[in-house]
Amino acid sequence: MKESIVVYWMSRAIRVDENPALVEVCKTAKEHGAKVIVVFALIPNFPYANTRNMDFLLKGLVEVSDKLAKKGIPLLLYQGHAIDAFEYFQDKYHIHAIINEHHVLKPFLSSQEKVREWCLYQDVDFVLVNTACVVPVEEASGKLEFAAKTIRSKITNKYKGYLDEINLSYSQHMDTSGRFTIDQIETLLGNYPQLKLSKLTPGEEAANQVLSDFIENGLDNYDLRNRFDSKGQSYLSAYLHFGMISPVKMIREVEKTNHRNAPLFVEEAMVRRELAENYCHYQKKYDSLQGAWPWAIATLSSHLNDPREYIYTKEQFEKAQTHDDLWNACQCMVVEDGYLHSYLRMYWAKMVLLWTKHPQDAIDILIYLNDTYFLDGRDPNGYTGIMWCVAGVHDRPWFNRPIIGLIRAMGKDGTLKKTKFDPRRLKHDI
Numbered sequence: 001m002k003e004s005i006v007v008y009w010m011s012r013a014i015r016v017d018e019n020p021a022l023v024e025v026c027k028t029a030k031e032h033g034a035k036v037i038v039v040f041a042l043i044p045n046f047p048y049a050n051t052r053n054m055d056f057l058l059k060g061l062v063e064v065s066d067k068l069a070k071k072g073i074p075l076l077l078y079q080g081h082a083i084d085a086f087e088y089f090q091d092k093y094h095i096h097a098i099i100n101e102h103h104v105l106k107p108f109l110s111s112q113e114k115v116r117e118w119c120l121y122q123d124v125d126f127v128l129v130n131t132a133c134v135v136p137v138e139e140a141s142g143k144l145e146f147a148a149k150t151i152r153s154k155i156t157n158k159y160k161g162y163l164d165e166i167n168l169s170y171s172q173h174m175d176t177s178g179r180f181t182i183d184q185i186e187t188l189l190g191n192y193p194q195l196k197l198s199k200l201t202p203g204e205e206a207a208n209q210v211l212s213d214f215i216e217n218g219l220d221n222y223d224l225r226n227r228f229d230s231k232g233q234s235y236l237s238a239y240l241h242f243g244m245i246s247p248v249k250m251i252r253e254v255e256k257t258n259h260r261n262a263p264l265f266v267e268e269a270m271v272r273r274e275l276a277e278n279y280c281h282y283q284k285k286y287d288s289l290q291g292a293w294p295w296a297i298a299t300l301s302s303h304l305n306d307p308r309e310y311i312y313t314k315e316q317f318e319k320a321q322t323h324d325d326l327w328n329a330c331q332c333m334v335v336e337d338g339y340l341h342s343y344l345r346m347y348w349a350k351m352v353l354l355w356t357k358h359p360q361d362a363i364d365i366l367i368y369l370n371d372t373y374f375l376d377g378r379d380p381n382g383y384t385g386i387m388w389c390v391a392g393v394h395d396r397p398w399f400n401r402p403i404i405g406l407i408r409a410m411g412k413d414g415t416l417k418k419t420k421f422d423p424r425r426l427k428h429d430i
């Protein structure tokens, strides 16, 4: 008789600590007297995969694999589509259920759809668990929200009910010798375009350390974070993107400090972040001008024929070859570090709208740069941030100006004043 298993298809929450999907899979396995197998499907030609983001992901995954092995749970890396991994398991095991994290972005949704159909046909339960938000996106709101002010109270009225710590008290006896290990990484990385690695250390241990360091040293300066050298930013975005830290734990720990800046952090890391999740969940055109509000589409359309002083190609932007030393310095940081200071990200994106022929060109170029280079790229926050800058999503109409119409303007002088950043500090050749 085939052994019974419950599969955790891990994709958005690369962690053991406070991972509700892992807790759910262990609970289901216990109920069915089954064993747990965790699988990560390395999808071929995944959009914007490169050595920077894959090294970070795979090393984080090895840490999880080693931790799970101590509980007798194997984490297997499958090179191919998840559905093929499940077909393969089906030959060896009886699968009771497949558990995956809740996603909002299109590349994952299409994989999930195929697995859902397969499960239906095979009579296997398919369950999605929220791991990326404090308040699950559909419980926060049942519709596309207009702005931070329309979603804020919906989240803040509910989130306390989600802040409890969850612990995993589960172990089993299963052979874990075929699990994913560090010696497989180098060969795998050979398949991807090469980019300089991030200075951030991958994995959930590192993520928890970054959170502790931020609470101890950064939170004090969080209100000053618009200044480039304030050391007020948390640097948690990449860990959140790969699910190496629990957003619930992050919010709980920061709130526990009762620090005067804790509410500011909660506004960004919970309200704004979960507003981005709401946008990408309910607006599937999150990567297109058509995903903007009607006033923004109308105003940008009415300025399409305005003369542009500068128009650059994607290659010129990528190589930081604009006339503007501030923009070029930002782009050098994007390429070199895979991270850009939050306030500068807005300037970086707004200028692309001014220096392209069409707002859709600006969106396409920004998505390409954002998702290729940022370690936290390919994230709902990225698409929403770009749409906020270029197409006024979650913003309101401002004053009518050439090219950008009623979209909020940003200027170089104001940005330099606010950030106190000196572009001459950086070399400008990529």
Ligand SMILES: Cc1cc2nc3c(=O)[nH]c(=O)nc-3n(C[C@H](O)[C@H](O)[C@H](O)COP(=O)(O)OP(=O)(O)OC[C@H]3O[C@@H](n4cnc5c(N)ncnc54)[C@H](O)[C@@H]3O)c2cc1C
Pocket: 225, 232, 233, 234, 235, 236, 237, 238, 240, 241, 268, 269, 270, 272, 273, 274, 276, 340, 341, 342, 343, 345, 346, 349, 370, 374, 376, 377, 378, 379, 381, 382, 383, 385, 386, 389
């Ligand atoms: C054009 C543009 C592109 C962006 N691209 C990305 C991206 O690809 N990935 C990404 O995670 N963020 C993106 N952001 C949002 C934000 O700039 C980054 O999350 C932040 O700079 C990351 O640094 P941090 O973790 O040190 O931020 P902190 O200031 O320490 O914030 C803590 C957390 O709050 C959340 N957060 C902060 N600001 C925002 C915001 N404006 N909207 C939503 N959530 C926010 C993030 O999860 C962040 O990690 C983008 C913003 C803009 C304007």
